[in-house]
Amino acid sequence: MVEGAVISVRGLSKSFGKTKVLNNINFDVYKGETIAIIGPSGVGKSTMLRCLINLEKADAGSILIDGEYLVRNGHYENERTCRKICSQMGMVFQSFHLFPHLTVLDNLIYAPKYVNREDEASAKKRADEILRKVGLADRKESMPSQLSGGQQQRIAIARALMMNPEILLFDEPTSSLDPLLKNEVLSVMRQLAEEKMTMLVVTHEMGFAKEVADRVLFVSEDGIIADDSPDKIFNLPSNPIIKEFICSIKAV
Amino acid sequence: MNFSYLVSIFGQLSDGLKFTVGLFFVTIIFSVPLGLVLSFIRVGSHKIIQRILGGYIWLMRGTPLILQLYFFYYGLSLVTSIQLSRFNAAIVAFILNYAAYFCEIFRGGLLGVSKGQYEAAKVLGFSTLQTNVRIVIPQMLRITLPSVANEFITLVKDTSLITVLAIDEILNLAKKIVNTDVNISAYAVVAVYYLIATFLLTKLFEYLEKKFAY
Numbered sequence: 001m002v003e004g005a006v007i008s009v010r011g012l013s014k015s016f017g018k019t020k021v022l023n024n025i026n027f028d029v030y031k032g033e034t035i036a037i038i039g040p041s042g043v044g045k046s047t048m049l050r051c052l053i054n055l056e057k058a059d060a061g062s063i064l065i066d067g068e069y070l071v072r073n074g075h076y077e078n079e080r081t082c083r084k085i086c087s088q089m090g091m092v093f094q095s096f097h098l099f100p101h102l103t104v105l106d107n108l109i110y111a112p113k114y115v116n117r118e119d120e121a122s123a124k125k126r127a128d129e130i131l132r133k134v135g136l137a138d139r140k141e142s143m144p145s146q147l148s149g150g151q152q153q154r155i156a157i158a159r160a161l162m163m164n165p166e167i168l169l170f171d172e173p174t175s176s177l178d179p180l181l182k183n184e185v186l187s188v189m190r191q192l193a194e195e196k197m198t199m200l201v202v203t204h205e206m207g208f209a210k211e212v213a214d215r216v217l218f219v220s221e222d223g224i225i226a227d228d229s230p231d232k233i234f235n236l237p238s239n240p241i242i243k244e245f246i247c248s249i250k251a252v
Numbered sequence: 253m254n255f256s257y258l259v260s261i262f263g264q265l266s267d268g269l270k271f272t273v274g275l276f277f278v279t280i281i282f283s284v285p286l287g288l289v290l291s292f293i294r295v296g297s298h299k300i301i302q303r304i305l306g307g308y309i310w311l312m313r314g315t316p317l318i319l320q321l322y323f324f325y326y327g328l329s330l331v332t333s334i335q336l337s338r339f340n341a342a343i344v345a346f347i348l349n350y351a352a353y354f355c356e357i358f359r360g361g362l363l364g365v366s367k368g369q370y371e372a373a374k375v376l377g378f379s380t381l382q383t384n385v386r387i388v389i390p391q392m393l394r395i396t397l398p399s400v401a402n403e404f405i406t407l408v409k410d411t412s413l414i415t416v417l418a419i420d421e422i423l424n425l426a427k428k429i430v431n432t433d434v435n436i437s438a439y440a441v442v443a444v445y446y447l448i449a450t451f452l453l454t455k456l457f458e459y460l461e462k463k464f465a466y
Contacts, residue, residue: 087377091371095368099391101391110386111376111377114378115376115382116377159376
């Protein structure tokens with residue numbers, strides 16, 4: 001494993017039935033990095049991300065989070081240890097998954113209050129600050145259904161931030177939003193990147209990958225076929241698959 | 253037929269309310285939590301328990317409630333040494349019967365809570381119990397509220413089935429009055445009781461649906 005990496009993945013493999021989705025994936029993430037994970041649909045980008053936070057079980061390989069093994073050569077730690085390791089990470093989903101029966105404020109304070117046993121007053125105070133940061137301080141009494149998609153996703157980011165994560169995982173956070181709403185979410189993510197939050201972002205937003213990411217992982221059916229700076233990936237793609245993918249996007 | 257006669261019947265029937273209302277509340281108090289617990293087992297993955305539960309639900313939904321009343325009053329003492337009183341037999345039959353229906357209603361509600369809710373709860377660190385209590389059950393109850401209202405209203409009227417065990421609930425009393433007085437107005441009066449009860453329940457559930465709307 002590499003010294004100083006907050007996430008190290010080695011030989012990660014995963015199949016759904018007979019379909020091999022991930023085959024021998026290796027990469028490292030360093031503290032404060034923003035990593036964009038790009039590539040064609042259906043090559044396991046989301047599955048890769050979900051393995052990191054234990055929403056999917058890897059069949060083989062190792063995942064090391066901040067010096068602790070979540071899975072070592074295909075063997076998982078017990079559920080409690082896994083939960084503890086994963087508590088350092090937050091996740092933002094494509095379809096937000098806010099709790100629809102709770103107000104925005106309750107969506108934010110429920111996990112600090114019931115999981116971390118933080119007292120309600122302090123959780124509420126932090127919620128106010130974080131809501132201000134994502135530009136939704138005036139919506140804390142709203143129900144999720146009263147918000148636009150972009151607002152819901154910003155609340156989802158705020159909810160993840162409430163748990164003070166070391167690492168944030170984003171699974172296509174803007175894919176279900178129209179261009180206008182995408183921007184309000186991307187600008188929050190950009191702000192987080194500037195604050196040196198460690199982020200892994202599965203995305204089809206090439207603009208974001210190009211401008212904000214420190215590093216781009218290009219995933220194809222053969223696994224991670226490029227792990228390089230955005231400049232090199234976008235301007236000097238070495239691999240024909242990447243070249244084709246980049247060109248097809250530029251053509252749009 | 254005059255108004256004071258109707259009022260006097262209304263008063264006489266109220267003697268039967270303790271059975272009708274009592275059966276209603278006892279059934280609700282026990283069958284709803286029981287149905288809730290069973291619904292979680294039903295969506296779980298334990299094969300043998302699933303089979304047993306499936307059999308129980310089939311039995312309860314597959315036979316008339318009247319037959320189940322007969323069984324718990326007359327039949328049970330033949331297979332075991334337990335002889336229940338008429339009303340206790342009725343209570344047991346109703347709880348077991350309604351729990352089966354509530355189990356299926358709640359199961360439907362649980363399947364209506366999206367997988368994403370469980371995932372969001374998991375990545376925030378909620379335990380399974382916390383996820384169920386704080387996230388899943390509130391949403392499931394909201395989804396199932398209209399069906400639960402339906403069951404409650406059906407139960408109001410089903411309480412009249414215990415007439416077959418010669419329990420003096422309101423319909424049985426009405427029948428007796430009809431026979432004694434040779435006048436069928438008592439049936440109209442008993443209908444008013446059921447209509448009042450179902451009206452109140454309808455309003456209650458309308459209020460709950462609004463309150464828990466999201």
